[in-house]
Amino acid sequence: MDHVLHLKCLICGKEYTTDEIDYICPDHKNEGIVDVRYDYDLIKSRINRESLTKSRDYSIWRYKPLLPIFPDAEVPPLAIGWTPLYEAPRLAQKLQLKHLWVKDDGRLPTASFKDRASAVAVVKAHEKNAKIITTASTGNAAAALAGICASVGQPNVIFVPVSAPPAKIAQLLVYNSTVMLVKGTYDDAFELCLEAAAEYGWYNRNTGYNPYMTEGKKTAAYEICEQLNWQAPDVIFVSVGDGCIIGGLHKGLKDLLALGWIDRMPRIIGVQAEGSNFLYEAWTNNEDILTKAPVSGITVADSISAGLPRDRIKALAAVNETNGAYVCISDDEILSAIPVLARGVGVFAEPAGAAAYAGLVKAVEKGLVQADERIVVLNTGNGLKDIKNTMTAVEMAGVKPFIIEPKMEAVRKEIRYLNIQ
Numbered sequence: 001m002d003h004v005l006h007l008k009c010l011i012c013g014k015e016y017t018t019d020e021i022d023y024i025c026p027d028h029k030n031e032g033i034v035d036v037r038y039d040y041d042l043i044k045s046r047i048n049r050e051s052l053t054k055s056r057d058y059s060i061w062r063y064k065p066l067l068p069i070f071p072d073a074e075v076p077p078l079a080i081g082w083t084p085l086y087e088a089p090r091l092a093q094k095l096q097l098k099h100l101w102v103k104d105d106g107r108l109p110t111a112s113f114k115d116r117a118s119a120v121a122v123v124k125a126h127e128k129n130a131k132i133i134t135t136a137s138t139g140n141a142a143a144a145l146a147g148i149c150a151s152v153g154q155p156n157v158i159f160v161p162v163s164a165p166p167a168k169i170a171q172l173l174v175y176n177s178t179v180m181l182v183k184g185t186y187d188d189a190f191e192l193c194l195e196a197a198a199e200y201g202w203y204n205r206n207t208g209y210n211p212y213m214t215e216g217k218k219t220a221a222y223e224i225c226e227q228l229n230w231q232a233p234d235v236i237f238v239s240v241g242d243g244c245i246i247g248g249l250h251k252g253l254k255d256l257l258a259l260g261w262i263d264r265m266p267r268i269i270g271v272q273a274e275g276s277n278f279l280y281e282a283w284t285n286n287e288d289i290l291t292k293a294p295v296s297g298i299t300v301a302d303s304i305s306a307g308l309p310r311d312r313i314k315a316l317a318a319v320n321e322t323n324g325a326y327v328c329i330s331d332d333e334i335l336s337a338i339p340v341l342a343r344g345v346g347v348f349a350e351p352a353g354a355a356a357y358a359g360l361v362k363a364v365e366k367g368l369v370q371a372d373e374r375i376v377v378l379n380t381g382n383g384l385k386d387i388k389n390t391m392t393a394v395e396m397a398g399v400k401p402f403i404i405e406p407k408m409e410a411v412r413k414e415i416r417y418l419n420i421q
Contacts, residue, residue, distance in 0.1 A: 003042050004068050007034040007211060010313045011290070018068070022128070023210050030194060031290065033313055034211045035251075036068050040258045049230060049261055058082040060116055060219040066255060068215050069123050076148050078109040080119045081219055085227040085376070091344035091357075095364050099374040101233070102357075103224055104347045106382030110171060112303070112350075113220065113245060113380040114144035120216035121205040122148050130203035132157055136193035138186045138241070138302045139168030140352075140381055145205055146175035157202065159189040165302060165386045185297060187307045207244035208310020217248025218255065224376055225253075225262050232262040234373035237363070239355035239380060240270040240279055240326070241304030243315025249378075250318035266376075268324040269368065270315065271359025273299035273331060278309050279316060280326040289316055300331045300389050303352035303381055325368055333358045338383060338393040348383035350390075356380070 006015040009025035010033055016025070025032030047065040055062045060081035064071065085103050092100035105113040118141065125133045135145050136159040149156045158172050162181040172179045182189040190206060197204040207213045225232050232253070240246050249268060256262045272280045275298035282289045289312045297307035309315055319326055334351050337358035342348050349357070356377045363369050383390050394400075404410035 001068060001070055003039050003046070003065065005037045005039050008037050009034050023204060030209065033208060033311065035314070036211055036215055038066075038255070040255075044259060049226075052226065060119060060216065063219055063222050066222070067120065067219075068212055069120070070127075073123050074126070076119050076122055076151050078115070078119070078148060078151050080108060080115045080148075082223060083107045085224060086345050086347065088345040088377075091341070094344065095361065096371055097364070097369070097375060098372050101228075101376045102341070102345050102347050103220065103376055103378045105220065106347065106349060106353060106379050108144075110140075110143045110147040111382035111385060112140035112144060113217070113378070114141040115148065116219050117141070117207065117213040117216035117244070117248075118144035118148045118205065120212050121145060121203070121210065122152060122154060124210075124212050125154070125203035125205075128203055131155065132200065132202040133205055134158070134193055134197050134202040135205035136160070136186065136189040138305055139164040140303050140385070141205070141207065142177070143168055143171040143175075146172045146177040149177070150175040157196070159193040159196070161186055161189055163302070165388065167385050167387060185307060186305055187294065187297065190310065206310070207242050208312070213244055214248045214251050214311070214314065217245050218252030220378065221249045221252025222256065225256055228374075230261055231374075232256070232264055233266050233376045235267045235269060235324075235369055235375045236378065237269050237271060237356045237360045237375065238378045239301065239304050239352045239359065240272050240315060241276060241306040241309065241352070243279060243306075243309040243311035245378075245380065246270050246318045247311050247314025250314065250322065253322075265322050268318050268322045269359060269363055270319055270324070270326045271355050271362075272326060272328050273301050273304055273334060273355060274328055275299040275331070276301075276305050276307070277328045278306070279312060280328040282312070283316060283319060283326040289313065299334075299351075301334050301351035301355050302386070303350065304355060325363070327359045327362045327366070327368070329355060329358045329362055332396070333362070335389060335393040335396055337361070338390060339397045339399065341379070342383070347379050349379045350381040350383050350385040353379035353381045353383075
């Protein structure tokens with residue numbers, strides 16, 4: 001990996017080679033998150049926008065020279081990446097905007113954005129000859145790791161709160177992961193995973209701890225810009241829990257700027273739920289994120305539930321360094337966004353994914369975006385992940401099925417009532 005210069009601590013600035021540490025700067029215990037730094041001049045000699053047009057590899061591995069892996073690294077076989085970017089003119093008109101797209105990462109193999117990071121985790125674990133890979137998750141990162149591990153026969157141990165949606169737990173079990181349902185919060189599961197990984201020597205995929213997870217997640221930014229013919233959007237909306245996705249988008253955009261593939265940095269707007277709004281509070285009040293106390297982390301959007309965001313340094317920088325913002329939305333606003341997004345562009349999002357669109361609605365109300373700006377909303381997970389909350393959302397929207405007798409007259413009665421013939 002001669003294109004990787006070093007790993008740099010985001011607290012003290014100390015630099016390490018990739019052989020010196022596996023995860024964090026040891027001077028700051030488990031908070032010492034580091035960033036992977038690259039030799040962009042060397043990368044430019046190996047990949048450019050023109051060479052990408054010739055690539056038939058429509059996955060995150062089309063960007064392999066920009067990832068912290070060896071050129072000949074064996075990668076998982078699942079088709080990860082290159083998710084669709086849908087133009088959404090009806091949603092745009094509804095919000096009096098001119099240019100709006102929805103990036104649908106609910107289309108990935110395990111139906112969430114987290115496949116991007118987990119794919120890199122499996123490659124890095126194989127570099128280390130790891131026998132077991134582990135992670136803590138509210139559900140999606142766990143399912144992503146479980147599915148990708150299953151594709152290569154890699155044993156794994158998963159820690160998730162017992163409150164995780166049943167559909168996500170089902171994914172873990174069907175992939176034959178060893179599942180630890182923790183009687184506590186995501187933060188409890190995270191700490192327990194750290195302890196177990198240290199005691200047993202497992203490879204740790206945890207976001208906000210393993211720096212390479214940012215590198216997998218940044219590939220979404222590459223795809224957005226390439227799919228827009230390298231005309232970077234003005235604004236990107238993304239829901240935020242632990243902070244690794246928003247940090248990854250920022251990292252990807254910084255890469256593209258350094259390479260000269262885009263000519264400006266989009267503003268990034270992070271969206272948080274009211275009960276899990278650590279970063280919104282810190283940004284709004286200019287608080288010290290290293291000493292700020294955790295929040296409750298309670299929200300219907302389990303994928304962005306985090307009392308203490310583990311990747312908060314990168315998450316705050318993503319907004320501050322792009323002149324972006326954080327917005328805060330209620331659980332009702334999140335649930336209301338699910339059917340709106342589905343009907344407006346055909347994307348069925350879980351609560352955390354729909355939160356990004358709800359955040360756009362709030363940003364329009366607050367005047368944080370302009371009508372002529374080019375805006376991308378990132379859906380991070382498929383709605384089938386959480387049917388219980390989806391049913392609540394459609395009930396809130398006043399939608400229900402018609403239960404009828406198996407007779408044509410029953411159909412006619414409802415059609416007359418609906419006046420849709």
